[in-house]
Amino acid sequence: MKTASAGTVESMDCIVTASEADPGSGVTVQIAGASAARFGSAMRAAVLSVVSKMGITDVTLSVQDNGALDLVLQARTEAALERLKGGDVA
Amino acid sequence: MSINAVGRHLPDAIPGYGPVKPFQGAAARVPEGHRDGGRLRAVYGGKDKVLPDLKAAIAASGLQSGMTISFHHHLRNGDHVINAVVDACAEMGLRDLVLFPTALFGVHKKLIPHIKSGVIRRIMGSVNGPIGQLVSEGGMEDPVVLRSHGGRPRAVTSGDVHIDVAFVGAPTADRYGNISGVGSRSACGSLGYAHTDAMYADCVVAVTDNLQPYPISRISIPQHYVDFVVAVESIGDPAGIVSGSTQITRDPLRLLISRYASQLIEASPCFKNGISFQTGAGGIPLAVTAFLKDAMKRRNVKGSFGLGGITGYFVDLLREGYVERLLDVQSFDLEAVKSIAENPDHIEISADWYANPWNSGAAVNALDVVILGATELDRDFNANVNTEADGALLHGTGGHQDTAAGAGLTIIAQPLLRGRIPCVVDAVYSVTTPGEVVDALVTEFGVTLNPRRTDLVEACREAKTVPLVPMEELVDRAKKLTGPMDPVVTEERIVGVIEWRDGTVLDVVRQLTPRK
Numbered sequence: 001m002k003t004a005s006a007g008t009v010e011s012m013d014c015i016v017t018a019s020e021a022d023p024g025s026g027v028t029v030q031i032a033g034a035s036a037a038r039f040g041s042a043m044r045a046a047v048l049s050v051v052s053k054m055g056i057t058d059v060t061l062s063v064q065d066n067g068a069l070d071l072v073l074q075a076r077t078e079a080a081l082e083r084l085k086g087g088d089v090a
Numbered sequence: 091m092s093i094n095a096v097g098r099h100l101p102d103a104i105p106g107y108g109p110v111k112p113f114q115g116a117a118a119r120v121p122e123g124h125r126d127g128g129r130l131r132a133v134y135g136g137k138d139k140v141l142p143d144l145k146a147a148i149a150a151s152g153l154q155s156g157m158t159i160s161f162h163h164h165l166r167n168g169d170h171v172i173n174a175v176v177d178a179c180a181e182m183g184l185r186d187l188v189l190f191p192t193a194l195f196g197v198h199k200k201l202i203p204h205i206k207s208g209v210i211r212r213i214m215g216s217v218n219g220p221i222g223q224l225v226s227e228g229g230m231e232d233p234v235v236l237r238s239h240g241g242r243p244r245a246v247t248s249g250d251v252h253i254d255v256a257f258v259g260a261p262t263a264d265r266y267g268n269i270s271g272v273g274s275r276s277a278c279g280s281l282g283y284a285h286t287d288a289m290y291a292d293c294v295v296a297v298t299d300n301l302q303p304y305p306i307s308r309i310s311i312p313q314h315y316v317d318f319v320v321a322v323e324s325i326g327d328p329a330g331i332v333s334g335s336t337q338i339t340r341d342p343l344r345l346l347i348s349r350y351a352s353q354l355i356e357a358s359p360c361f362k363n364g365i366s367f368q369t370g371a372g373g374i375p376l377a378v379t380a381f382l383k384d385a386m387k388r389r390n391v392k393g394s395f396g397l398g399g400i401t402g403y404f405v406d407l408l409r410e411g412y413v414e415r416l417l418d419v420q421s422f423d424l425e426a427v428k429s430i431a432e433n434p435d436h437i438e439i440s441a442d443w444y445a446n447p448w449n450s451g452a453a454v455n456a457l458d459v460v461i462l463g464a465t466e467l468d469r470d471f472n473a474n475v476n477t478e479a480d481g482a483l484l485h486g487t488g489g490h491q492d493t494a495a496g497a498g499l500t501i502i503a504q505p506l507l508r509g510r511i512p513c514v515v516d517a518v519y520s521v522t523t524p525g526e527v528v529d530a531l532v533t534e535f536g537v538t539l540n541p542r543r544t545d546l547v548e549a550c551r552e553a554k555t556v557p558l559v560p561m562e563e564l565v566d567r568a569k570k571l572t573g574p575m576d577p578v579v580t581e582e583r584i585v586g587v588i589e590w591r592d593g594t595v596l597d598v599v600r601q602l603t604p605r606k
Contacts, residue, residue, distance in 0.1 A: 012509055035510040037480035037605065042573035067509015070573060 126249030168330025216486020240445025267316030279421025454496025471525030
């Protein structure tokens, strides 16, 4: 299974890891870390908005958060998805 | 059911706590009656109170299952005493003990097995780290009771809490029970939090790793309060007892906040000869003190005293003549420990003297300025320091309530966001300190004044040195940055009771529902 990630565990950043999912399995998002308890819904919405904007229908995303604002979370999500798509799995 | 003066709905009674007296206002409750006290005892003759070990002292103290044992937290995260005493109690078959520490630290996570096995039934005092998490998830039968540094001695002297046996970690003790906080490798300086316990407990056991011939000097707690003395290998790890020099923050954001706070103080009516302040050991408060020192120099203002937890930075202020005295309830670092042992103007005070609202006048009453932190503040300026954003009970109240109530100018200084968590919200999750005693919040966006303090609003407008940001604007800004918050999901069951310093209930903390 191919995976790719973007981000760091610095304060106010996060690591987003994207993994290939079987066609038809849909989008799965797991969120853990500093803000998950109080901002889980907002974070999920932010991640899903990037996924849909990029036209991706099947992917598994895992967020390890350390206090990222939406701006950062969305940038990390986009980068992880681009890397997965482009085969750049660094 | 009733609603208290900060708008919290409270039950009439809480299982394991008893009847609830709702908070009515910061200075509303007037006590009646007389002080409580320890058991009378007489000792005719004898020159030695030393017993061979902790178990011998526990047996001699008459400690039984279900009783209350107290400890001080001057050995902080280096403390070996609490764990060793509870281990010994467990081995002796004691159960259902009520632990009444002045605070607990990470090192005390070793108590968790004793909580689970029923040796400890209840904790009255701050819980943090793993024990706080355990309590928050419902791992203790009776609710934790959170009291401030002044509320605790109030509870003891008024008889709300009766201490059966006080175990006093003693950096130095002599064979007849005189105790000092200095003079050994485990020196912690002031023993302020231990005084009241020693005076009001039925039995007092000194636990030392520096037993000296009678009598020692620089005595904090004298022999006539102390029943038994036990010498142990080590009462604590010096590295955990005192920190190295506490550092002023170098983060530009925090320095900006500190400068705004200092400018607020300079603009306020407090800034004149005789000014007194408490700033604790945090990075921002220390930086505020540094900026304040510059301002005092520039405007030729001399202070009177520094209060509370004392650091090397305050010792320098004393030495350089910026303040005349230090009133020290807790010595944070090596410099403070050294100074309290040598300098007669560096004075040890008890928690009762420091902050108890029910005596003939505590030191906080004379305080002009205090700089504090908080996990969150709301539109009414109510402050929460006890629970984290996820609803877990992770912090003690400390002197927050007492200094806020006593000081002429109470400032909460911190960045608007910690990670994604905002420090201003519509309503705080738990109320630790009511907004009526909080005067200003200082963030990187400027100074937010409690509108109640019209004098400060006017002084700041006149000085034109501090940017003023209304609370509404700050809350909106925080919301825009962080997005909407999900509610904390809890059970009905109450796991923590937050008392105001007068023993009335400000708020309760409920058991967290496990997240899926």
